[in-house]
Structure formats: C-alpha cells, structure tokens
Amino acid sequence: MDDQARTSLNNVYDSIIREHAIAVKIHMPAGIPYDEIGKAAEAMPIDLVVIGTHGTSGLRELFIGTTAYTVVKNTIKPVLTIPGDFGVEKCRKILFPARPQQGIKTKFKFLLPFFLKTEASNHLAVLSLDGEAITDFENEKELDAINTCMENEQVRNTEKMYNCKNFAEKALELAEIHEADLIVINASLDYNCSQFFIDCYMQQIIYRA
Numbered sequence: 001m002d003d004q005a006r007t008s009l010n011n012v013y014d015s016i017i018r019e020h021a022i023a024v025k026i027h028m029p030a031g032i033p034y035d036e037i038g039k040a041a042e043a044m045p046i047d048l049v050v051i052g053t054h055g056t057s058g059l060r061e062l063f064i065g066t067t068a069y070t071v072v073k074n075t076i077k078p079v080l081t082i083p084g085d086f087g088v089e090k091c092r093k094i095l096f097p098a099r100p101q102q103g104i105k106t107k108f109k110f111l112l113p114f115f116l117k118t119e120a121s122n123h124l125a126v127l128s129l130d131g132e133a134i135t136d137f138e139n140e141k142e143l144d145a146i147n148t149c150m151e152n153e154q155v156r157n158t159e160k161m162y163n164c165k166n167f168a169e170k171a172l173e174l175a176e177i178h179e180a181d182l183i184v185i186n187a188s189l190d191y192n193c194s195q196f197f198i199d200c201y202m203q204q205i206i207y208r209a
Helices: 003-019 033-043 067-076 102-118 140-154 167-177 188-192 201-208
Strands: 049-053 079-083 093-098 121-129 159-165
Touching: 033 049, 033 067, 049 067, 067 079, 067 201, 093 102, 093 167, 102 140, 121 140, 121 167, 140 159, 159 167, 167 201
Parallel strands: 049 079, 093 121, 121 159
Antiparallel strands: none
C-alpha cells in the first residue's frame, strides 16, 4: 500500500510540474489523515489547505464525521474543499453568506486577491434567523466596509438580506439559485455550536454542497 501510494503521488507530482510548472513537495506521513493534515498545516509555511470531499448521505450524516470536516474545524489555516464530482475549471461566481457574527471583514481580506485574480463576481447574502430584526445585524459596519472595498477594487458584487429558519439550508439554496462555483463559510462559530452537532452550519455545508 505504501509503494502504491508513493507511485500515485509521484504521478501527480510529475503531472503538476509538467502541466502547470508549479513547485511541488511530497509529504507522506503515517497516521490518522486529519491529524497529519493538521500537523502539516501548522508546521509548514503554507497559506491554504486544499482537500477533496466525497460527501455523505442518509443516516451516515448522523454518526460519521469526514476528514474534510475535521480538518476545517480544527486547522488554524484556511481550507478549500472540493467535492469529488466538481467539474468547474474556473470560478466565476462566489457566494459569501454573512451570518450575524464578528470577523466577516477579516475573512473577506483573505478573499480579495482571489476576486481580483479570477475576476469572479460575488453575491453577499446577509442572513438572519426568522423572528430576528434584520436591521439589527450586529456587524453592519463590517458589511459597509466590505462593500466599500469591493467598489474601490471594482469587484462585481450584489448584496441582499434574507430571513431564514436555517443558515446552512439558506446558503445552499442561494448557491443553487446564483449558480455559485464557490461558497465561503466562516467556521468560527461551530466551536460553540448550541445545536446538536449534526446541525452545525459548517458541517451541513461540507456534507451537502
């Protein structure tokens, strides 16, 4: 198994260098995948973790976590997850669901170079739960700063406020409506998720997107 894995990695190594001229370093530790990915992300001078997802269905969502979910939840670096059957070659539309929490502006700063390089358009969806006044969104100043930055950088952006019963379900619905190639999620709240773990926003998005 070790030899097969190394052969597979060497084939990927060769193809990336040949097709894209990107520098590659192979790292193949033994251990639990999400633990080793987390250790590597912390120890190595990297800015982004990229990991594939296979998704789950039915009752498996109730009991089985995924490597991707655990990496996103625990790593200190941003993570880009890519579903196994995702066939889009260029990101043209981005969905940025903004829940009522702090740190939205920080996440956007990380995304800005991506917007400028890909020339992707963005839909900023401001989400509030049913029964909560959407005008009381606690980070209105952060949202204003994001919109101002997008205008200054000439990023194509639309914004709309939505009331919903479930943040994740609404984000997934909007991703389909806007034909988004990328959904941006902030995982910070899930450490203190007040709902049963399967209902956490981040986990639902990773399983179902």
